[in-house]
Amino acid sequence: MLEKIKKDFTTMTWVLIPVAIAINIAIGQIVVLLKLPVYLDSIGTVLVGVLCGPWAGALTGALSNTIWGLFNPDSLPWWPVAFFIGLVAGLCANAGLFKNWWKVILTGFFIALTAAITSTPIAVYLYGGITASGSSFITAYLLQTGQDVVSAVLSTGFLVEPVDKISTAMLAFAIVQGLSKRLIARFPRPENAEAEAGNSTTQLITALIVTAIAIALGFVVRNMLAG
Amino acid sequence: MHERLSYFVQRDSALHRTNPLTKAVLALSIILVSFLSPWYWTPHVLFILAIIPLSFAGKVTKEFFTTALRLIIPASGFIFIMQALFQPIGETVVFQIWVLDVTQESLAFGFQNATRIGLMVSAFTLFLLATHPSELMSDLTRRGLPGQFSYVIISTLQIIPQMQAKAQTILSAQRSRGLDTESTFLKRAGSLVPLVGPLVFGSLVEVEERAIAIEARGFTSTHVKTSLHEIPDTNFDKSLRWFLVALVVITLALKLWQS
Numbered sequence: 163m164l165e166k167i168k169k170d171f172t173t174m175t176w177v178l179i180p181v182a183i184a185i186n187i188a189i190g191q192i193v194v195l196l197k198l199p200v201y202l203d204s205i206g207t208v209l210v211g212v213l214c215g216p217w218a219g220a221l222t223g224a225l226s227n228t229i230w231g232l233f234n235p236d237s238l239p240w241w242p243v244a245f246f247i248g249l250v251a252g253l254c255a256n257a258g259l260f261k262n263w264w265k266v267i268l269t270g271f272f273i274a275l276t277a278a279i280t281s282t283p284i285a286v287y288l289y290g291g292i293t294a295s296g297s298s299f300i301t302a303y304l305l306q307t308g309q310d311v312v313s314a315v316l317s318t319g320f321l322v323e324p325v326d327k328i329s330t331a332m333l334a335f336a337i338v339q340g341l342s343k344r345l346i347a348r349f350p351r352p353e354n355a356e357a358e359a360g361n362s363t364t365q366l367i368t369a370l371i372v373t374a375i376a377i378a379l380g381f382v383v384r385n386m387l388a389g
Numbered sequence: 390m391h392e393r394l395s396y397f398v399q400r401d402s403a404l405h406r407t408n409p410l411t412k413a414v415l416a417l418s419i420i421l422v423s424f425l426s427p428w429y430w431t432p433h434v435l436f437i438l439a440i441i442p443l444s445f446a447g448k449v450t451k452e453f454f455t456t457a458l459r460l461i462i463p464a465s466g467f468i469f470i471m472q473a474l475f476q477p478i479g480e481t482v483v484f485q486i487w488v489l490d491v492t493q494e495s496l497a498f499g500f501q502n503a504t505r506i507g508l509m510v511s512a513f514t515l516f517l518l519a520t521h522p523s524e525l526m527s528d529l530t531r532r533g534l535p536g537q538f539s540y541v542i543i544s545t546l547q548i549i550p551q552m553q554a555k556a557q558t559i560l561s562a563q564r565s566r567g568l569d570t571e572s573t574f575l576k577r578a579g580s581l582v583p584l585v586g587p588l589v590f591g592s593l594v595e596v597e598e599r600a601i602a603i604e605a606r607g608f609t610s611t612h613v614k615t616s617l618h619e620i621p622d623t624n625f626d627k628s629l630r631w632f633l634v635a636l637v638v639i640t641l642a643l644k645l646w647q648s
Contacts, residue, residue: 171537173600173603173604173608173609174596174597174600176537176540176541176600176608177596177599177600177603178593178596179541179545180540180541180544180545180547180548181548181592181593181595181596183545183548183549184545184548184549184551184552184592185552185588185589185592187549187552187553188549188552188553188555188556188588189585189588189589191553191556192556192560192581192584192585192588193581195560195570196570196577196578196580196581196584197577198574198577198578198581205589221541225541225542225545229542229545229546229549231510231513232396232517233460235460235461235464235506235509235510235513236464236468236506238509238510238513239509288424288502288505288506289468289472289502290472290476290498290502291476292471292472292475292476293468293471298471298475299475301475302474302475302477305475305477306477333585337589337590337593340586340590341590341593345593345594345596345597348597348600370582374575374578374579377578377581378574378575378578381574
């Protein structure tokens with residue numbers, strides 16, 4: 163088991179991790195600047211999970227949130243969530259769920275479920291359910307209707323996470339398909355990223371369209387809740 | 390946007406001379422005690438009795454308070470407002486805004502939570518102000534942490550500002566050729582691709598070159614590396630660390646006993 167994990171941590175993995183963390187943070191900031199209704203702050207984590215295996219992805223996620231805490235203190239307590247996002251992304255990719263666009267949607271969905279479940283204890287225990295994130299308005303609404311804290315936080319997670327995490331997985335997929343085969347072959351798990359059926363240009367375009375639809379869906383949901 | 394990613398300020402102080410691991414344990418135990426303690430005022434007392442004296446001991450009081458104003462006050466202030474407004478606990482309504490009741494209990498709860506979060510960030514900031522990242526990593530490597538971890542931490546701290554500068558360049562370049570980043574929702578979502586694409590592909594291509602470069606410098610070598618720079622670890626450091634660990638354990642025991 164340990165030997166198997168060690169095989170995933172090649173020099174390429176160690177070099178990719180810092181770049182992936184920087185990608186997480188840079189894209190997260192671009193998304194804030196564009197005022198989109200998603201976070202997209204774990205694209206790098208998913209990328210490492212796919213190309214270098216689940217444990218490398220988990221490490222990337224945990225470190226990413228810790229280091230992001232340097233200039234955004236609120237992201238610090240959420241490192242276990244990022245840890246599991248990387249882990250699940252890697253596990254899904256190992257199971258062959260990162261090979262075409264509809265499988266990637268499934269991966270995004272699994273990541274979203276994991277994120278919703280793992281963030282619940284943190285939100286409940288640390289913040290009493292109401293966090294500093296915008297989606298807490300939904301939690302507050304559910305609490306007013308008489309739901310208990312755990313189920314209110316959990317339902318908010320299930321409502322908000324899929325849009326964000328499916329877009330994240332799709333963008334990561336588009337990035338992987340855009341990389342040259344020669345570069346991918348240098349990472350520990352190139353077989354995870356092999357596109358099946360249809361050529362990769364079609365896959366790339368589909369991935370981008372699905373991302374756009376997912377983000378648009380998030381926009382609609384947000385408007386409905388605000389209105 | 391081009392933010393300096395190391396908070397470290399060079400001073401000659403007792404806190405700076407302390408072993409980096411001791412400082413890390415100190416910061417962590419302050420955080421853990423404040424979250425585990427069953428007593429309501431613990432985070433507030435810790436802030437006054439631990440954080441402020443430590444900032445004097447480290448001669449970084451001025452830097453600490455500027456960071457506090459910029460980072461900590463907005464973060465914990467926001468949490469306080471959210472908690473006070475939306476926490477549906479308590480009976481004694483102090484005042485009402487629209488349909489939201491602000492109760493005595495939710496105010497107290499929000500105040501404690503905000504102080505806890507503020508304390509957590511303060512301890513972390515203080516630690517970073519008085520500890521050079523390379524010193525911490527080389528001390529941990531000497532204690533048996535794989536060298537690869539140090540590489541990841543240190544190089545992340547270097548890459549992030551570079552990446553942010555690159556993102557800024559791409560943003561300006563795309564805007565100058567007319568990319569719409571401010572109008573309708575669909576246009577903004579569409580401009581994600583021309584911004585993210587060059588940034589990600591550009592930096593991923595560099596990965597291979599960097600891997601070859603550090604492999605040529607013995608990155609994967611398992612030999613014990615000697616260090617030019619000795620980091621002191623006194624007996625006082627060692628006993629302080631054990632004392633802090635004991636304190637956390639006692640607090641945890643109290644918490645379990647009380648509930």
